[in-house]
Amino acid sequence: MANPLGSFIWYELMTTDPDGAAAFYGPVVGWTIASHSDPGAGGVDYRVIVRGDGGNAGGVLGLTGEMCDGGARPCWLGYIYTPDVDASVAAITADGGTVQMPAADFPVGRIAMVTDPQGAPFYLMNPVAPEGQEDRASDAFSESEPQHVRWNELSTTDPDAAVSFYARHFGWTQDGDLDMGEMGKYRFIQHHGATIGAIMPKMPEMPVSLWSYYIGVDDIDRAVAAIEAGGGKLLFGPMEIPGGEFALNGLDPQGAAFGLVGPRKS
Known part of the structure; x- marks a missing residue:
């Protein structure tokens, strides 16, 4: 991946109503959120957020009743890039952080959720680049552009x-x-x-x-x-x-x- 270690490469909205989120953020920001789950999402309701320029701004995870019973609530979370998710998890836990979701492989890459020592959660991710786009950089974060x-x-x-x-x-x-x-x-x-x-x-x-x-x-x-x-x-x-x-x-x-x-x- 072209982004350096420590880059914010993705943002995720966890919500109890993905369709409602699409209806809200479309007029507010200008995004288009898919009306159905991504086919590669592995059985969960996960939808990609598309900007007006055609790029991806992030994703929307539909929270199930089971997830909510486990403590999940609607919120936004960021993904930070690391080339070695497991090593980063080990270093963070040794430094006082905690694991919220153990490292696991998904079609889009290896992902874990951790907190820093003060309890703020974030994801770690080493994405799988699309074939032929191994040097592609994420532009989900921008210092100046709308819809990022x-x-x-x-x-x-x-x-x-x-x-x-x-x-x-x-x-x-x-x-x-x-x-x-x-x-x-x-x-x-x-x-x-x-x-x-x-x-x-x-x-x-x-x-x-x-x-x-x-x-x-x-x-x-x-x-x-x-x-x-x-x-x-x-x-x-x-x-x-x-x-x-x-x-x-x-x-x-x-x-x-x-x-x-x-x-x-x-």
Whole structure:
């Protein structure tokens, strides 16, 4: 794979209603989510998210009753690339992380779900490239383009430890921050020259340490109207951010938290 170790290469919405998610995120972001499961999904309801440019933004996993009984809830999760999933799992558990889903082979690659030492979950993945596209790079993350995830934000009980953890395991760096006063510092994180997001202290209203993902939109006000029309809930924002764009946090109709970022055109 052309992406380096530590890249966010895929994003997944876990939801109790894939059709409802398709009806919501289509108008909000501009995505098309398939009306049926991917034939190669191995018996689970898994649907690919397609951007307007034809690329893949991620996937949607339909949660079964059994999954929900086991504790699964609607949420967004990110996939981080590693060429050796098993070695990464072993290193992360030795460093205080936990395994949520043991490493296993799927038609799309080898995957495991882990948490960092503060409890924030994420996937590890070594994908199987399509034949003839072995050097293909994932573009699910983009610093600037709409319909891609543009920002990865970790809210954690121990920002210092989190910065060190992700640097050790994925080669991330931390340079620059924004002083939020009593809320602490908002620390920017980089990977191979790109600023990929930030690490911040967990706010008291958040029950656990958690990653949040901000999806790019072409017009933040148009997206707000679509959230409200589609049965979602606006939690915070839109708020102007450095550079002149706007960001917000919301809940989709099934209860999955998401972020959006984009310009204000009106």
